[in-house]
Amino acid sequence: xxxxxxxxxxxxxxxxxxxxxxxxxxxxxxxxxxxxxxxxxxxxxxxxxxxxxxxxxxxxxxxxxxxxxxxxxxxxxxxxxxxxxxxxxxxxxxxxxxx
Amino acid sequence: xxxxxxxxxxxxxxxxxxxxxxxxxxxxxxxxxxxxxxxxxxxxxxxxxxxxxxxxxxxxxxxxxxxxxxxxxxxxxxxxxxxxxxxxxxxxxxxxxxxxxxxxxxxxxxxxxxxxxxxxxxxxxxxxxxxxxxxxxxxxxxxxxxxxxxxxxxxxxxxxxxxxxxxxxxxxxxxxxxxxxxxxxxxxxxxxxxxxxxxxxxxxxxxxxxxxxxxxxxxxxxxxxxxxxxxxxxxxxxxxxxxxxxxxxxxxxxxxxxxxxxxxxxxxxxxxxxxxxxxxxxxxxxxxxxxxxxxxxxxxxxxxxxxxxxxxxxxxxxxxxxxxxxxxxxxxxxxxxxxxxxxxxxxxxxxxxxxxxxxxxxxxxxxxxxxxxxxxxxxxxxxxxxxxxxxxxxxxxxxxxxxxxxxxxxxxxxxxxxxxxxxxxxxxxxxxxxxxxxxxxxxxxxxxxxxxxxxxxxxxxxxxxxxxxxxxxxxxxxxxxxxxxxx
Numbered sequence: 257x258x259x260x261x262x263x264x265x266x267x268x269x270x271x272x273x274x275x276x277x278x279x280x281x282x283x284x285x286x287x288x289x290x291x292x293x294x295x296x297x298x299x300x301x302x303x304x305x306x307x308x309x310x311x312x313x314x315x316x317x318x319x320x321x322x323x324x325x326x327x328x329x330x331x332x333x334x335x336x337x338x339x340x341x342x343x344x345x346x347x348x349x350x351x352x353x354x355x
Numbered sequence: 356x357x358x359x360x361x362x363x364x365x366x367x368x369x370x371x372x373x374x375x376x377x378x379x380x381x382x383x384x385x386x387x388x389x390x391x392x393x394x395x396x397x398x399x400x401x402x403x404x405x406x407x408x409x410x411x412x413x414x415x416x417x418x419x420x421x422x423x424x425x426x427x428x429x430x431x432x433x434x435x436x437x438x439x440x441x442x443x444x445x446x447x448x449x450x451x452x453x454x455x456x457x458x459x460x461x462x463x464x465x466x467x468x469x470x471x472x473x474x475x476x477x478x479x480x481x482x483x484x485x486x487x488x489x490x491x492x493x494x495x496x497x498x499x500x501x502x503x504x505x506x507x508x509x510x511x512x513x514x515x516x517x518x519x520x521x522x523x524x525x526x527x528x529x530x531x532x533x534x535x536x537x538x539x540x541x542x543x544x545x546x547x548x549x550x551x552x553x554x555x556x557x558x559x560x561x562x563x564x565x566x567x568x569x570x571x572x573x574x575x576x577x578x579x580x581x582x583x584x585x586x587x588x589x590x591x592x593x594x595x596x597x598x599x600x601x602x603x604x605x606x607x608x609x610x611x612x613x614x615x616x617x618x619x620x621x622x623x624x625x626x627x628x629x630x631x632x633x634x635x636x637x638x639x640x641x642x643x644x645x646x647x648x649x650x651x652x653x654x655x656x657x658x659x660x661x662x663x664x665x666x667x668x669x670x671x672x673x674x675x676x677x678x679x680x681x682x683x684x685x686x687x688x689x690x691x692x693x694x695x696x697x698x699x700x701x702x703x704x705x706x707x708x709x710x711x712x713x714x715x716x717x718x719x720x721x722x723x724x725x726x727x728x729x730x731x732x733x734x735x736x737x738x739x740x741x742x743x744x745x746x747x748x749x750x751x752x753x754x755x756x757x758x759x760x761x762x763x764x765x766x767x768x769x770x771x772x773x774x775x776x777x778x779x780x781x782x783x784x785x786x787x788x789x790x791x792x793x794x795x796x797x798x799x800x801x802x803x804x805x806x807x808x809x810x811x812x813x814x815x816x817x818x819x820x821x822x823x824x825x826x827x828x829x830x831x832x833x834x835x836x837x838x839x840x841x842x
């Protein structure tokens with residue numbers, strides 16, 4: 257699912273982390289449609305995910321200075337779960353930076 | 356800059372291994388014998404064959420080369436009318452009744468090349484050479500922001516003083532410049548072909564689309580028209596977009612300059628280019644296709660004497676065939692064309708135009724279209740407000756939307772949405788929102804009246820009550836002073 261981007265097989269450590277975070281996220285919320293982006297200035301450049309539809313309820317969250325996630329059907333989970341999910345993803349990315 | 360240093364730089368630009376990587380042995384993807392053969396084989400297409408091809412395009416399928424060749428050879432006026440109507444339908448289905456609008460911003464006309472048709476060619480002594488400093492660039496950007504622009508295509512000559520490092524710096528400068536509520540939200544780049552390493556530099560600073568036009572796909576003609584300089588290397592240019600995709604600049608724009616060679620051949624070239632990109636990059640072809648026609652330029656006699664000029668009717672036809680051949684790709688119609696031609700050709704499927712354009716370097720802040728600082732002479736000199744009002748009278752909402760690129764809808768995500776005909780679902784709400792911003796911040800009273808009427812009409816046409824309610828709430832926030840809202 258994640259490997260839709262050119263050259264993802266040779267992807268960076270960060271992208272491997274995103275891949276494992278996606279697996280874990282979809283174990284808990286299999287209904288979610290997500291897209292990961294690398295943040296390049298104003299550009300959020302798509303790097304993978306399990307969604308390729310045009311969703312109107314999409315919400316985007318910056319995880320750290322380099323990566324972000326767009327959740328295309330964020331309304332499909334409750335607000336509290338969504339908030340804790342984003343906090344967890346941000347912590348994971350921060351841990352990775354420190355590690 | 357010293358000639359020896361320029362020469363040294365020129366010798367370092369082309370990376371032969373990067374130029375050859377996607378070739379099939381000694382051959383590139385422009386097989387002239389094949390193109391000429393199918394153009395001959397399909398010289399008299401049957402009516403039903405044309406109608407079947409139109410139907411295939413209307414299902415948003417990319418055409419095969421034989422099918423495009425058949426359309427190019429059609430001589431039946433009734434069928435052309437059907438093709439014009441199909442082009443518009445496809446555009447409306449995929450992209451909606453909206454026109455994305457941008458401004459060209461010429462940054463530098465120093466150039467090491469000698470393209471015989473170009474006003475910027477190295478040996479054109481009548482061309483006044485200029486490269487913007489960052490301070491001058493900021494003034495240009497401020498002038499554009501004050502017109503209401505949100506999207507740019509930044510244009511550079513090929514020269515060591517405008518290398519990838521300089522281009523990256525100009526991109527950062529553009530994004531950092533703000534005037535009140537206004538800012539440039541997406542900067543596309545039209546520049547010379549680069550190495551993968553140089554393209555990565557541009558990607559790091561948030562380039563929008565990277566555009567390189569092949570000019571003509573015909574090898575011998577290309578060689579004759581580009582006798583010297585780096586641009587003489589046909590294949591370095593031909594594979595520029597492959598390198599851009601490899602550098603993860605996943606929105607790329609291709610184009611041909613019509614009037615250099617046989618128009619049918621160059622339409623086929625654009626299709627072959629699309630097919631080769633799709634083949635190598637998981638179905639992702641060009642984000643946009645451009646089809647400029649050659650226009651007069653200062654001290655450039657070649658333009659007057661060449662025999663491949665494309666008349667207005669042929670131009671409309673070639674644009675239509677491109678629309679049908681690649682139904683899901685954005686198509687850019689520039690202000691090279693005069694207003695009457697643009698009003699006509701927009702109706703066969705174009706998705707983007709420039710407006711309020713000034714292509715003299717430093718021309719926006721000086722408010723002076725100096726022809727000696729221009730690559731060619733513009734045909735449409737309407738200001739942005741007039742162009743927007745004219746678009747509105749045709750029923751098109753002007754969109755300054757840049758949401759896709761800032762919400763991860765790039766590369767194959769954008770292309771998948773386009774191929775499903777669903778760009779419209781996201782982009783019409785965003786068109787309404789950005790149009791509202793324009794009306795509040797920059798529009799003349801006349802345009803405000805026409806524009807508000809159009810917004811009301813498009814709100815009614817949104818596909819669901821839930822969406823209408825959501826957009827309506829966002830419009831209220833914009834009226835209250837918020838900016839840059841998108842779905």
